[in-house]
Amino acid sequence: MTQTVVTWAAFEPVLPEMLLVGVGIGLVFMDLFFRKQRELLPWLTILGSLTVLGMVLGERYTSGFGGMFLTDSYGVFFKVICLMGLIMTALMSEHHNRVQGLHQGEYYSLMVFSAVGMMIMASAGDLMVLYLGLELMALSVYCLVGMLKGDQRASEAAVKYFLMGGFASAILLYGMSLLYGLTGTTSITGIASYINDTGLIANPVLLGALGLLIVGFCFKTAVAPFHFWTPDVYEGAPTTVTAFMSVGPKAAGFAVFGRVLVQGFPELHGQWGTLLAFLALLTMAVGNITALSQTSIKRMLAYSAIAHAGYALLGVLAGTPEGLSATMNYLLIYGFMNMGAFAILVLLAGKDNRRESLDDYRGLARSNPLAAMLMLIFMFSLTGIPPMAGFIGKFYLIKAALGAGYTGTVIGAVIFSTISAYYYLRVVRYMYMSDPQGTLELSYSPGISAVLGLALLGVIGLGLAPGTVIGRAAMSLLGQ
Amino acid sequence: MSVPLLSALIFFPIIGSLSLLFVRRENSHTIRLMALIVSLIELLLSLPLWFLFDKSTYRMQFTEFHPWISAFNINYHLGIDGISILFILLSTLITTLSILVSWNSIQEKVKEFFISLLFLEGAMIGVFCALDFFLFYIFWEAMLIPMFLIIGIWGGPKRLYATVKFFLYTLIGSLLMLIGIITLYRAGGNTFNILELAGQSYPLKLQMILFWAFFAAFAVKVPMWPVHTWLPDAHTEAPAAGSVILAGILIKMGAYGFLRFSMPILPEATKAMMIPMVILSLIGIIYGAIICVAQTDLKRLIAYSSVSHMGFVTLGLYSLNTQSMEGGILQMINHGVVTGAMFLAIGMIYERTHTRAIADYGGLATTMPVFASFFLLFTLASVGLPGTNGFIGEFLILLGGFLNRPWAAFFAATGLILGAWYMLWLYQRIFFNPVNDKVVGLPEMTGREIATLVPMVVLIFWIGLYPNSMLSFMHVSVAHLLDQVHGTTTVADAVETVRQLAM
Numbered sequence: 001m002t003q004t005v006v007t008w009a010a011f012e013p014v015l016p017e018m019l020l021v022g023v024g025i026g027l028v029f030m031d032l033f034f035r036k037q038r039e040l041l042p043w044l045t046i047l048g049s050l051t052v053l054g055m056v057l058g059e060r061y062t063s064g065f066g067g068m069f070l071t072d073s074y075g076v077f078f079k080v081i082c083l084m085g086l087i088m089t090a091l092m093s094e095h096h097n098r099v100q101g102l103h104q105g106e107y108y109s110l111m112v113f114s115a116v117g118m119m120i121m122a123s124a125g126d127l128m129v130l131y132l133g134l135e136l137m138a139l140s141v142y143c144l145v146g147m148l149k150g151d152q153r154a155s156e157a158a159v160k161y162f163l164m165g166g167f168a169s170a171i172l173l174y175g176m177s178l179l180y181g182l183t184g185t186t187s188i189t190g191i192a193s194y195i196n197d198t199g200l201i202a203n204p205v206l207l208g209a210l211g212l213l214i215v216g217f218c219f220k221t222a223v224a225p226f227h228f229w230t231p232d233v234y235e236g237a238p239t240t241v242t243a244f245m246s247v248g249p250k251a252a253g254f255a256v257f258g259r260v261l262v263q264g265f266p267e268l269h270g271q272w273g274t275l276l277a278f279l280a281l282l283t284m285a286v287g288n289i290t291a292l293s294q295t296s297i298k299r300m301l302a303y304s305a306i307a308h309a310g311y312a313l314l315g316v317l318a319g320t321p322e323g324l325s326a327t328m329n330y331l332l333i334y335g336f337m338n339m340g341a342f343a344i345l346v347l348l349a350g351k352d353n354r355r356e357s358l359d360d361y362r363g364l365a366r367s368n369p370l371a372a373m374l375m376l377i378f379m380f381s382l383t384g385i386p387p388m389a390g391f392i393g394k395f396y397l398i399k400a401a402l403g404a405g406y407t408g409t410v411i412g413a414v415i416f417s418t419i420s421a422y423y424y425l426r427v428v429r430y431m432y433m434s435d436p437q438g439t440l441e442l443s444y445s446p447g448i449s450a451v452l453g454l455a456l457l458g459v460i461g462l463g464l465a466p467g468t469v470i471g472r473a474a475m476s477l478l479g480q
Numbered sequence: 481m482s483v484p485l486l487s488a489l490i491f492f493p494i495i496g497s498l499s500l501l502f503v504r505r506e507n508s509h510t511i512r513l514m515a516l517i518v519s520l521i522e523l524l525l526s527l528p529l530w531f532l533f534d535k536s537t538y539r540m541q542f543t544e545f546h547p548w549i550s551a552f553n554i555n556y557h558l559g560i561d562g563i564s565i566l567f568i569l570l571s572t573l574i575t576t577l578s579i580l581v582s583w584n585s586i587q588e589k590v591k592e593f594f595i596s597l598l599f600l601e602g603a604m605i606g607v608f609c610a611l612d613f614f615l616f617y618i619f620w621e622a623m624l625i626p627m628f629l630i631i632g633i634w635g636g637p638k639r640l641y642a643t644v645k646f647f648l649y650t651l652i653g654s655l656l657m658l659i660g661i662i663t664l665y666r667a668g669g670n671t672f673n674i675l676e677l678a679g680q681s682y683p684l685k686l687q688m689i690l691f692w693a694f695f696a697a698f699a700v701k702v703p704m705w706p707v708h709t710w711l712p713d714a715h716t717e718a719p720a721a722g723s724v725i726l727a728g729i730l731i732k733m734g735a736y737g738f739l740r741f742s743m744p745i746l747p748e749a750t751k752a753m754m755i756p757m758v759i760l761s762l763i764g765i766i767y768g769a770i771i772c773v774a775q776t777d778l779k780r781l782i783a784y785s786s787v788s789h790m791g792f793v794t795l796g797l798y799s800l801n802t803q804s805m806e807g808g809i810l811q812m813i814n815h816g817v818v819t820g821a822m823f824l825a826i827g828m829i830y831e832r833t834h835t836r837a838i839a840d841y842g843g844l845a846t847t848m849p850v851f852a853s854f855f856l857l858f859t860l861a862s863v864g865l866p867g868t869n870g871f872i873g874e875f876l877i878l879l880g881g882f883l884n885r886p887w888a889a890f891f892a893a894t895g896l897i898l899g900a901w902y903m904l905w906l907y908q909r910i911f912f913n914p915v916n917d918k919v920v921g922l923p924e925m926t927g928r929e930i931a932t933l934v935p936m937v938v939l940i941f942w943i944g945l946y947p948n949s950m951l952s953f954m955h956v957s958v959a960h961l962l963d964q965v966h967g968t969t970t971v972a973d974a975v976e977t978v979r980q981l982a983m
Binding site: 365366369380383385386387391395398399402403407410411414415417418421422425428429432433466 | 505549552589592614617618621622624625628629632633639640643644647648651652655656658659662663665666
C-alpha cells in the first residue's frame with residue numbers, strides 16, 4: 001500500500017465549502033459574543049454566501065480526493081441554485097425574523113451549514129460523500145423546521161420530518177451497502193464500470209439496491225408516494241424556511257438523483273426510466289389534485305412543490321444530457337418563481353405569521369397593487385404561461401422527455417399542468433376579482449424588496465432570454 | 481426592408497401599456513387618453529403594410545430574422561403574407577374601437593384595464609406575424625393572461641366561472657399543440673421555422689397525430705363544435721371591449737392556425753380529414769343557429785351566432801378550393817367587423833340599461849332611432865344582404881362548396897335561413913315591440929359612440945361593394961397554400977390574375 005501524501009493543493013476543490021463552513025462557525029461566535037450586533041447576522045450570511053458564490057462560479061472543473069469530490073459544471077450549476085436559495089432566503093428573513101423573534105445566530109448558521117451539505121451533495125462522486133452531505137443538510141434543516149419553539153405546528157413538523165428523514169436515510173444506506181457488497185466500491189463511476197464489465201444487469205439484488213436508492217432520493221425530493229411529510233412540514237416550518245426547503249434541498253436532492261442514476265446506472269435506464277415515469281405521473285397527480293382543495297396558500301404551495309418535483313423528474317427519467325440540463329434549468333427557474341411567491345407570503349404573513357389563507361388575499365389588487373401584480377406574475381410563471389420563465393422550463397422538460405420517447409408521460413404532464421392552472425389562477429382571482437376585507441399595511445423591507453426584484457428579474461429575464469442559461473446547463477454534461 | 485415594421489407593431493403597444501404603469505391611478509382620464517393615443521399611433525403604424533404590400537408574390541414580406549435561443553435553433557422570425565396582413569389591420573382597428581367603447585363603461589381599475597388591452601394587442605399582432613413555431617406559441621399563450629384578466633375583473637356577474645372555463649379550455653388545447661410542435665420539431669430536422677417545416681414531407685400516420693394535436697388548440701379557439709361551450713360564457717360575461725376583441729380577433733386565430741400551420745405543414749392529413757372537418761363545420765352552423773333561436777340573453781345570442789358563423793369559415797377553409805377558401809378568409813374579416821360592431825353596439829345600450837335580457841328591451845327604435853339604424857345595418861350584414869360584406873363571404877363559401885360537395889352547401893344554406901330568422905326576430909323584439917318601461921327616456925348615441933361605429937359601417941359597405949380590395953391581397957397566397965395542400969402549381973395563374981386586375 002502506498003502512502004498518500006495530502007498536500008494543501010488537494011483541498012483546492014473544496015475551498016468554497018470550507019469557506020462557507022467558516023462563515024457558519026463565524027455566525028455562531030458572532031451570536032455568542034457580539035449580541036448587540038445581531039442585526040448584522042443576515043448581512044454577514046449574505047456577504048459570505050456571495051463570496052462563496054463567486055468562488056464557485058470561478059471554479060476550475062476538476063475533481064479532488066481521488067474522484068470522490070467532483071467540481072464539474074454539473075455540480076457547480078446546482079451549487080449556484082443552492083447558494084441562490086440561501087442568499088434569497090437570508091434576504092427575506094432579515095426583517096421577518098426580527099418580527100417573529102427567531103433566534104438569529106442559530107437560524108443563519110444552520111442555514112449556512114445545510115447549504116454546505118447541499119454543495120457537498122452536488123459534488124459527490126462517491127456514495128459516502130453523498131451521504132455525508134445529505135446528513136449535514138438534513139440535520140440542519142430538521143432544526144430549522146422546528147425553529148418556532150413555542151409553536152405546536154412547528155414542533156410537530158420538525159419531529160415528523162426528523163422521523164421520516166431518518167427512515168429515508170436508513171433506506172438509502174441499506175441500498176448503498178448492498179451496492180458496496182455487490183460491486184466492492186462506493187464510487188459512482190466505479191459502480192457503473194463494474195456493472196458494465198461484469199454484466200451484472202439482471203442481478204435481482206442490484207435491482208433491489210437501485211430501488212432502495214430511488215426510494216431514498218424520492219423521500220428527499222418529495223416525490224410521490226414518498227411525499228407525505230411535505231405538506232405538514234412545509235406548513236409548520238417558518239415561512240422563510242419553507243421557501244428555502246422548496247428550493248435548496250430539493251435542488252440538491254435532484255443533483256444526486258440525476259448523477260447517481262445517469263452516471264451510475266446507465267445500463268439500467270430501461271428499468272429506472274419506466275419506474276420514474278410512473279413516479280413522475282403519480283407525483284404530478286397527487287400534488288396537483290390535492291393542491292386544488294387547499295385554502296391555505298402556504299399549503300397550496302407545498303402541494304404545488306410536490307407537483308413541480310414531478311415535472312423536474314421528467315428530465316431525470318429521460319436519462320440524457322438534454323434531460324438533465326432541462327431539469328437543472330427548471331430547478332433554477334423554479335427557484336426564482338417560488339422564492340418570489342414565498343417572498344409575497346412572507347410580506348403578507350403579519351406579526352402572528354398566520355395570514356396565509358386565500359381569504360387573506362381577497363382584493364389585494366386594490367389595497368396593494370404592487371404585491372398583487374408580482375404575485376400574479378409568479379403564479380402565471382408557476383402555471384407555465386409564456387413569456388414567463390416557467391414556460392421555458394416546462395418546454396425544455398417536455399422536449400427532453402419526448403425526445404427520450406416518454407410520450408404518454410408527457411401527455412399526462414400536460415393534463416396535470418392544466419389542472420394546476422386552476423389553483424394558481426384561484427390566487428389571482430382572489431387578489432383581482434374579489435373585494436378587499438380591509439386595508440393591509442405592508443412593509444417592504446430592503447431584504448424583501450431585493451428578493452422580489454431578483455425573482456422578478458429571473459422570471460422575466462429567463463423567460464425572454466433563456467439562451468444564456470440553457471447553454472450553460474446543456475454544456476454541463478456529466479463527467480466533463 | 482430596413483425598418484423593422486412588424487417588431488414595431490408588436491412592441492409599440494406593449495411598451496405603451498408598460499408606460500401606463502407610471503401614470504398615477506387617480507388620473508384615469510390621462511390613462512384613457514394615453515391608451516387611445518397609443519392605439520391610434522399603432523393604427524397609423526399598420527397602414528404602411530397596406531400600401532407597401534406586394535400582392536404579386538406569395539413569399540413572406542417585411543421579414544425579420546434574429547437568432548434567439550440558438551441551442552434549440554429557435555429564432556425571432558417575423559413576416560406576413562396576403563393572409564395575415566388583413567388580420568393585423570383588423571387588430572389595430574378593433575383595438576382602437578375597443579378603447580373607445582370602454583371610455584365610460586370601465587370605471588374601476590382603469591389603469592389595469594388599458595394595460596391589459598394594449599398588451600393583448602401586441603400579443604395578437606405577434607401571433608399573426610410569427611414565422612417561428614416557438615415564437616408563435618409564446619404570443620399565442622401570452623394572449624391568455626390579459627384576456628383572463630379582462631373577463632375576470634371587468635366582466636359580468638358570472639365572470640369567474642366564465643374566465644376560468646375560458647382559460648382551462650384554451651390552455652389544454654395549447655399544451656397539446658405544444659406536444660405536437662415539439663414532435664414536429666424533431667421530425668422536421670430540428671427546426672421551428674414554419675416555412676422550412678412546410679417544405680418537407682412526413683409520414684401520413686405522423687401527420688394525422690399532429691393534425692389532431694393542432695386541432696386541439698385551433699378548434700377550441702375557433703370554436704368548432706363540440707369544443708365551443710366556453711365561448712358563450714366568455715362572450716356573455718366579458719365587458720364590451722372583451723367581447724369585441726374575442727369576436728373580432730381572438731376566435732379568428734383558430735382558423736388562422738389551420739391556414740398557417742395545419743394545411744401547409746400537414747397536407748395529406750388535411751385532405752384525409754376534409755370530410756370530418758366539413759361535417760363538424762356543418763354541425764356548428766346548424767346547431768349554433770338553432771340554439772340562437774332559443775336564447776333570451778342578447779349577448780348569448782350573438783355568441784352562439786358566432787359559433788354558427790365560424791362554422792361557415794371552417795367550411796370554407798376545408799372545402800379546399802380557391803373560391804371557398806378566399807370566402808372563408810374574407811368571412812373571418814367580415815365576422816370580425818359585423819359581430820365586433822354588434823358587440824360594440826350592445827355594449828352601448830348595456831351601459832345605459834345594465835340588462836342583457838332581450839325581454840327587457842322593446843321599442844328601442846322610438847327612443848334611439850340613430851342607434852336603431854346602425855343596428856339594422858349590422859343585422860342585415862350579419863344575415864348576408866347583398867351589398868354588405870356578409871353576402872360576399874357567404875356567397876363565395878357556398879359557391880366553392882357547391883363545386884365540391886353540393887350536400888354540404890345545401891346544409892350550410894339551411895344555416896343561412898335560420899340565421900335570417902333569429903337575427904330579424906331579435907331585431908323585431910328589441911326595436912319594434914311595444915315600448916318597454918326600461919328603455920323609456922334612454923339618451924341617444926353620443927358623438928364618441930357614433931365615431932366608434934362609423935368605421936365598421938364603412939367597412940361593411942366597402943367590402944360589400946368592392947370586395948376585390950380585400951380579395952386581391954389573398955389571391956396569390958391562397959393559390960400557393962392550395963398548391964401546398966394539393967401538390968399542384970397554380971400560383972402562376974393567380975399572379976397573372978392579380979396583374980390583370982391591377983391594370
